[in-house]
Amino acid sequence: MRAGVHSWSFNKRFHGDQSFGIRDFIAAVADLGFTGVELLTGKAGGDTGHLGSAEPRAVEAIVRFAESRGVRVDSFSTYNDFAYVPDEAWRLANIAYIKDWLALAGACGVANIRMLTGYHVRGASQVRLQQLTLDGIRECAPHAERAGVNMALENHSSVFLEAEDILWLLAQVGNARLTTCPDPTNWSAAMLAGTADAAERELVFRGVELIAPRATQSHLKIAGITADGHLQGFGADGLARLIGIYRDAGYDGALAFEHVGPGDALGELALAKGIVERAIAAAGALPHSSPLATAARPGA
Template identity: 30%
Template sequence: MKLSLTSWSLRACSLEEAAGLSKVLGIGALDIGYFFGPALDKAALLAEPERAAERVLSLGVDLPNLYHLFGDTLADRNLADPRYRDRNEADFRQVVRFCRAAGVPTVFVLPGVVNPGQSRRDALDQSAASLAGLLPIAREAGVTLTIEPHVHSYLESPALVLELLDRVPGLKLTLDYAHFVCLGWRQDEIDPLAPHAAHVHLRQAKIGALQTKLDKGTINFGALLGTLRDAGYDGRLAIEYTNQDYMDSLFDDILTETIGMRDLVRTWGAGA
């Protein structure tokens, strides 16, 4: 398991600066997306995927994952809303062209929210249908499609995640324990998701707080890393401390927490 750094952690940096910091920290890998200073231009990527790939290839770091958001918010054009299925599939064809050209092996999308008039069950049904349409597009391009279960989505329990994976064979996870821990799930209740992970996010959390300082949260990272190893996981561990209004994650020293997490993973790996 190797580390990566999420570009959206470094909101004041350019994409080139974020890549440079990843190198300076000895990580040498950067997850990319459409947010803050290091953002990719989504419109340009969708219009000319190969040209957008040329820019990121010049960064000189590994690019393990692309975070693709179909709309402009968590709810806009979300996968549980069937009205946008055709548009989302058209965009996703361009996304996987970019990933193939840039050598990005995995892409993660969000599962969707409970839309007006829906129940959680309705949202799962519609999301499963949307993901079943996206999966062959990714597979044909040699890209692994993943979803990230998250707070405020319809997918807020490990049991529902396993049901969705059963409904969409071949779908994988971008797994972030923090989204479950902050909702009150015990770590051992989240562990059954580990065999389905194709990408992992790391940050400390506790009940009621999606993000907190490494020594103030409740995730047992030694146990988490051991669970991933025992599940056969050999993908990237992306450190994802953020400074944003979402879930009030505004108050941590991103660089200090990133280095602390880097060192924790290295120390565990050396012992293993």
């Protein structure tokens, strides 16, 4: 396991400072010693996210620039909503968008796309929304296979949010290229804020335990560093438990930091890197090799 950074950590700067681009982000985190990044691609309809372009040569040039700085692009962070029933054309465009980015990731040698499910629509049948999401993923799965890229499903969207539901979805699709991207505090804003009780924290850790065995990417929100030098919302014991869950699941990939706090992103990311790397070292070696760790890289 190793610490990485999601470009979302600088989302406000990307939008507020026109001189700050994706190469600036990569260079900044490389200077801090990070060796992996996740890059926000945007969404269907022309939004190019933090990359500034979806043109294949431009995207590959970004990946090669990262490599020149000793940084691997672990994942492209795509947006999709396979359950958007108010606009069928837009919903179908989301499916096409995922297919396009699977092909782009494969061509660039990027192992994962971070994928979503869909969002509840008021007045729409939950059964219908779930079926549309399932159908959309099934349609994309052959493209993931051809590209040699994982569709790393994040516990993010309201359709299939809970860990048990994600496991059911994976079983229904039945394709090894549908993997997971756990983001623990997506299940509890209170935990990230440091106000969750023991029962709520237990639900979060239980959720990670369930989906970590299928993980090929993961997120870790950084809301701040406490006065005693720990990650806000986790503390020493919570972080050790999280790392231990990943270790026992055989996960040996990135923990992509998402800085979401009010503090200085670069400063807090640097501190978080040290905290997490010490926790990883303390957790020791993986007890076994995960077959998905081998399958994560294109061509494996």
